[in-house]
Amino acid sequence: MLKVNNLHVYYGGIHALKGVSLEVNKGEIVSIIGSNGAGKSTLLNAISGFLRYKEGEILYHNNKLAPTPNKIVKQGICHVPEGRLIFANLSVYDNLIMGSYIRNDKAKIKEDIEKMYTLFPRLKEREKQIAGTLSGGEQQMLAIARGLMSSPEIILLDEPSLGLAPLLVQTVFDIITDIRKMGKTILLVEQNAFKALSIADKAYVLEQGRIIMEGEAKEIAENPRIREAYLGSKKV
Amino acid sequence: MTQFFQQFINGLSIGSVYALMAVGYSLVYSIMNFSNFSHGGVIMFGAYFGYFLLTIYKLPFSVAFIGAALLTALMAVVIERVAYTPLRERKAPYLYFIISAMGASIFLENIIIATIGPTFRTYPEIFSKTPFKLGVLSVGRLDVLMFVTSAICLALLIYIIEYTKIGKAIRATAYNIKASALMGVNTNVIIIIVFALGGFLAGIAGVMFGMKYTVYPQIGAITLKSFIAAVFGGLGSLQGAVVGSILLGIIETFTAGYLSSQYRDLIAFALLIGVLVVRPMGLMGKATEDKA
Numbered sequence: 269m270l271k272v273n274n275l276h277v278y279y280g281g282i283h284a285l286k287g288v289s290l291e292v293n294k295g296e297i298v299s300i301i302g303s304n305g306a307g308k309s310t311l312l313n314a315i316s317g318f319l320r321y322k323e324g325e326i327l328y329h330n331n332k333l334a335p336t337p338n339k340i341v342k343q344g345i346c347h348v349p350e351g352r353l354i355f356a357n358l359s360v361y362d363n364l365i366m367g368s369y370i371r372n373d374k375a376k377i378k379e380d381i382e383k384m385y386t387l388f389p390r391l392k393e394r395e396k397q398i399a400g401t402l403s404g405g406e407q408q409m410l411a412i413a414r415g416l417m418s419s420p421e422i423i424l425l426d427e428p429s430l431g432l433a434p435l436l437v438q439t440v441f442d443i444i445t446d447i448r449k450m451g452k453t454i455l456l457v458e459q460n461a462f463k464a465l466s467i468a469d470k471a472y473v474l475e476q477g478r479i480i481m482e483g484e485a486k487e488i489a490e491n492p493r494i495r496e497a498y499l500g501s502k503k504v
Numbered sequence: 505m506t507q508f509f510q511q512f513i514n515g516l517s518i519g520s521v522y523a524l525m526a527v528g529y530s531l532v533y534s535i536m537n538f539s540n541f542s543h544g545g546v547i548m549f550g551a552y553f554g555y556f557l558l559t560i561y562k563l564p565f566s567v568a569f570i571g572a573a574l575l576t577a578l579m580a581v582v583i584e585r586v587a588y589t590p591l592r593e594r595k596a597p598y599l600y601f602i603i604s605a606m607g608a609s610i611f612l613e614n615i616i617i618a619t620i621g622p623t624f625r626t627y628p629e630i631f632s633k634t635p636f637k638l639g640v641l642s643v644g645r646l647d648v649l650m651f652v653t654s655a656i657c658l659a660l661l662i663y664i665i666e667y668t669k670i671g672k673a674i675r676a677t678a679y680n681i682k683a684s685a686l687m688g689v690n691t692n693v694i695i696i697i698v699f700a701l702g703g704f705l706a707g708i709a710g711v712m713f714g715m716k717y718t719v720y721p722q723i724g725a726i727t728l729k730s731f732i733a734a735v736f737g738g739l740g741s742l743q744g745a746v747v748g749s750i751l752l753g754i755i756e757t758f759t760a761g762y763l764s765s766q767y768r769d770l771i772a773f774a775l776l777i778g779v780l781v782v783r784p785m786g787l788m789g790k791a792t793e794d795k796a
Contacts, residue, residue: 338685358672370687
């Protein structure tokens with residue numbers, strides 16, 4: 269469904285992605301793990317159209333992706349960015365409405381907002397509140413709900429567990445599995461490799477702009493080198 | 505007491521036109537984070553558009569009025585495309601935008617001087633000079649037009665920004681341009697709409713100022729006042745710009761009425777400095793810190 273071939277991205281003089289290739293199939297949760305600065309967010313930003321790439325291609329349903337972020341959203345790819353970037357000056361409800369910006373089916377949008385409120389009851393309670401007043405966890409829920417409002421086929425999640433209390437981290441990962449059950453495809457970028465690998469089907473390990481390992485999430489989770497680098501070196 | 509109300513009404517009328525111009529500053533600032541100093545030149549063009557549509561093309565007043573506003577909106581968009589789009593594409597620092605804006609402002613003023621000439625021109629008399637009588641108070645017909653038109657335009661603008669889909673997209677883009685693009689908003693179009701809205705109101709203000717005073721290439725300097733008002737109310741906040749402008753208009757007319765018109769600008773600028781010292785974000789400005 270989404271295919272990245274030999275992608276090279278430069279940030280000014282820095283060669284941030286050095287020939288990254290990956291593939292996401294319909295209905296999968298694919299996780300990209302890697303440390304800070306490995307190029308994870310760069311990869312997502314390139315897919316969602318914020319970064320130009322010099323070499324390589326990104327294919328979606330075997331066609332080249334549109335050139336600008338707003339057109340890419342319309343093709344069915346939604347990016348929930350790192351740091352959430354909710355609209356802190358708008359109400360929770362208006363954030364969800366903004367999520368549905370590309371859609372014109374008013375009745376269906378209303379229905380979907382209700383769906384989001386069932387998925388995230390906290391948002392219903394805070395519907396009229398200005399989003400900037402939400403807690404970190406609630407803001408993350410809102411960012412995910414807002415992303416889903418564009419009714420995407422595939423959702424790119426960038427560090428959804430960042431800065432959340434452990435209990436909330438679990439909730440976020442539970443929600444990600446719920447979203448998959450809704451028939452969505454998920455590309456998940458995480459530093460919390462242990463959690464990410466536990467829910468993913470497939471995983472890629474990104475290091476200094478290169479994919480150094482790929483495979484079934486279970487296999488990667490059992491790989492000694494990965495265990496040492498990302499999961500803590502405890503022997504089981 | 506009569507003088508008090510008289511000054512108050514005059515202040516409202518002039519303040520409401522400041523507001524028309526101030527919201528232009530605020531709209532652009534809220535999205536692009538720089539003070540668009542070419543706005544004065546745009547207002548000056550509005551005054552000239554109105555003047556020529558009335559005198560050369562002999563259009564009826566209402567048609568000329570709206571026509572001038574539309575032309576001015578177009579003008580503002582053209583300036584954005586020529587002077588700011590290239591900077592945006594290169595992700596230039598905000599200071600460069602301000603410099604480009606000042607350059608545009610000087611260019612606009614001089615193109616008028618070079619082509620039309622520096623002379624003062626007077627709008628044809630459209631409204632009778634005899635004022636309305638409200639008991640002991642007398643209100644100029646033009647002042648009524650200024651207040652009513654401004655109030656309608658501002659109410660419409662605030663309605664658009666607060667309640668329509670485009671307005672929400674504008675506010676979302678103002679908060680975070682990247683997040684807005686992630687929602688599928690074409691942020692280039694939003695910027696064009698913002699300049700068009702600001703330009704339209706600038707055209708309305710330009711025509712009304714042209715009628716109240718005269719038309720000349722430096723008439724745009726009057727926007728310095730509305731810029732002060734926008735900062736006073738809080739740059740980036742529409743409601744702030746309106747409140748700041750009305751207050752400034754009232755303070756000005758009271759100073760002129762009770763002290764001397766020579767003190768008018770002194771007080772206005774002292775007010776700006778005072779506000780910046782005590783409350784740098786203005787009366788209703790957006791807090792600049794980002795969360796998470």
